[in-house]
Amino acid sequence: MRKLVWASLIVLCWAAAVAQSAGQEFSIEANKAVVKRAFVALNEGDLKTLNELFDPDGPWHLPNGKTMPQGGPFTELAQSCPMCAKLEQRKIVFDVMVAESDLVSIRSTWSGLYTGTLRGVSFHQARVTLVYFNIYRVSGGRIRENWAEYDRMSLAEQLGFQVTPPASPQ
Numbered sequence: 001m002r003k004l005v006w007a008s009l010i011v012l013c014w015a016a017a018v019a020q021s022a023g024q025e026f027s028i029e030a031n032k033a034v035v036k037r038a039f040v041a042l043n044e045g046d047l048k049t050l051n052e053l054f055d056p057d058g059p060w061h062l063p064n065g066k067t068m069p070q071g072g073p074f075t076e077l078a079q080s081c082p083m084c085a086k087l088e089q090r091k092i093v094f095d096v097m098v099a100e101s102d103l104v105s106i107r108s109t110w111s112g113l114y115t116g117t118l119r120g121v122s123f124h125q126a127r128v129t130l131v132y133f134n135i136y137r138v139s140g141g142r143i144r145e146n147w148a149e150y151d152r153m154s155l156a157e158q159l160g161f162q163v164t165p166p167a168s169p170q
Contacts, residue, residue: 028099031138035097035104038136038143042084043092050080054143061147070146083150087112088125095131105135110150118159128158 034053041049056072071079078085090112097106110132113125130150137145156163 028101030141031102031104031136032097032099034138034141034143035106035134035136036094039092039094039106039108042081043090045077045084047074047077047080050074052142054080054146058137058142058144058146061145063149063152070143083110083130086114086116087128088115089113102137102139103135104138105133108132108134114155114159118156119161121159123159126159128155130155 037049038053040046041053051073054070054072056070058070059067060070061067074080076085084090087110090110093109093111095107095109097104099105108131109129111127111129114123114128115125116123131154132148132150134149135147136143153163
C-alpha cells in the first residue's frame with residue numbers, strides 16, 4: 001500500500017509539473033503573440049490596437065536612462081510611436097524574438113522614407129534602415145513595460161551627418 005501511495009504522489013507531482021510547464025509555455029506563446037500584434041499595428045499605424053495593447057501607466061525606459069509612462073490612449077500616431085510617424089512607407093521585419101517568463105525581446109529592422117527633423121535639419125523622404133531592440137514585459141494580454149533602443153548613429157549617418165570627429169591636422 002505504501003508503494004502505491006508513493007507512486008501516486010510521484011505521478012501527481014509529475015502531472016502538476018507538466019501542467020505548470022504547459023501553462024508557462026502557453027503564457028510565453030501568448031506574450032509573443034501580443035508583441036507580434038503590436039508590431040503589426042506599428043507597421044500599419046493602427047492606433048486602436050496600439051492603445052489596446054500598451055498599458056498607458058506602464059513605464060517606457062528611454063535610452064538616455066529616463067523613464068516615462070507609455071501614455072495613451074493616443075489620437076495621433078506621432079504620440080504613440082514617433083518613429084512610425086516619421087517613416088513613410090515603413091516596413092517592419094522581425095529578425096529575432098526570444099521570450100522567457102513575462103519578458104519578450106525582439107530585434108527588428110525598420111525601413112522607409114524618413115520625413116522629419118533631426119538636429120534642426122528637416123528631411124523629406126530620405127531612405128533609411130534602422131535596427132531596433134525592444135524588451136517588453138507582458139501580462140494579461142498587454143504590454144506593461146517597454147525598453148526600446150535603436151541605432152541612432154546609423155540613422156544620423158544615413159541622413160548625411162558626420163558622426164566621426166574630423167581628422168586633426170598633423
